[in-house]
Amino acid sequence: GAVVSQHPSWVICKSGTSVKIECRSLDFQATTMFWYRQFPKQSLMLMATSNEGSKATYEQGVEKDKFLINHASLTLSTLTVTSAHPEDSSFYICSAHGGGAQGYTFGSGTRLTVV
Amino acid sequence: GQNIDQPTEMTATEGAIVQINCTYQTSGFNGLFWYQQHAGEAPTFLSYNVLDGLEEKGRFSSFLSRSKGYSYLLLKELQMKDSASYLCAVRDRNAGNNRKLIWGLGTSLAVNP
Numbered sequence: 001g002a003v004v005s006q007h008p009s010w011v012i013c014k015s016g017t018s019v020k021i022e023c024r025s026l027d028f029q030a031t032t033m034f035w036y037r038q039f040p041k042q043s044l045m046l047m048a049t050s051n052e053g054s055k056a057t058y059e060q061g062v063e064k065d066k067f068l069i070n071h072a073s074l075t076l077s078t079l080t081v082t083s084a085h086p087e088d089s090s091f092y093i094c095s096a097h098g099g100g101a102q103g104y105t106f107g108s109g110t111r112l113t114v115v
Numbered sequence: 116g117q118n119i120d121q122p123t124e125m126t127a128t129e130g131a132i133v134q135i136n137c138t139y140q141t142s143g144f145n146g147l148f149w150y151q152q153h154a155g156e157a158p159t160f161l162s163y164n165v166l167d168g169l170e171e172k173g174r175f176s177s178f179l180s181r182s183k184g185y186s187y188l189l190l191k192e193l194q195m196k197d198s199a200s201y202l203c204a205v206r207d208r209n210a211g212n213n214r215k216l217i218w219g220l221g222t223s224l225a226v227n228p
Binding site: 006032034041042043044045046049091093097103104106107108109111 | 156214216
């Protein structure tokens with residue numbers, strides 16, 4: 001079946017540094033990638049939607065200069081959290097459209113802790 | 116606007132049956148999804164409904180009534196491992212990006228022995 005590989009699974013970084021999260025579709029072409037953030041005991045919050053070769057569409061309240069999204073190919077999308085702060089600590093999950101159950105395949109998630 | 120409601124928490128007993136309801140309001144309904152999510156893990160697809168009726172898949176079934184804006188997920192023969200959060204999500208063709216899913220807040224199910 002369709003698989004999205006998300007790395008890293010977890011990362012600890014110092015406040016003020018940047019962290020890059022990668023999502024790679026292994027056996028299908030992901031024309032659209034959704035990036036979510038999830039705080040403990042809360043639901044998924046869509047941050048942005050990216051389409052291959054074009055600029056990402058950010059949800060209201062999400063800073064595009066802080067959360068940089070690149071979708072340069074049909075198999076790779078990246079999310080970079082720039083100048084991370086402790087409040088950015090969260091679980092970040094990507095979901096690719098293309099392949100998978102009714103077209104959505106989730107990555108395994110990245111636990112980010114900013115200290 | 117768009118809105119999805121589901122209960123915050125539910126408790127059930129091992130071996131029993133539990134029904135998790137979801138109501139939604141969208142302008143361009145184009146499918147409803149149920150996902151299971153264990154703590155610290157990504158959501159796992161359970162079911163998809165786009166037409167009215169019941170979809171059965173093993174111990175899990177999902178029902179949809181488009182006229183009522185209502186769905187439920189039915190879990191039979193509950194097992195301890197079914198303790199998880201259950202997320203209802205709706206695809207709305209009028210949501211800007213017609214592939215975007217609108218998510219409920221999730222129902223945390225605790226299965227007790």
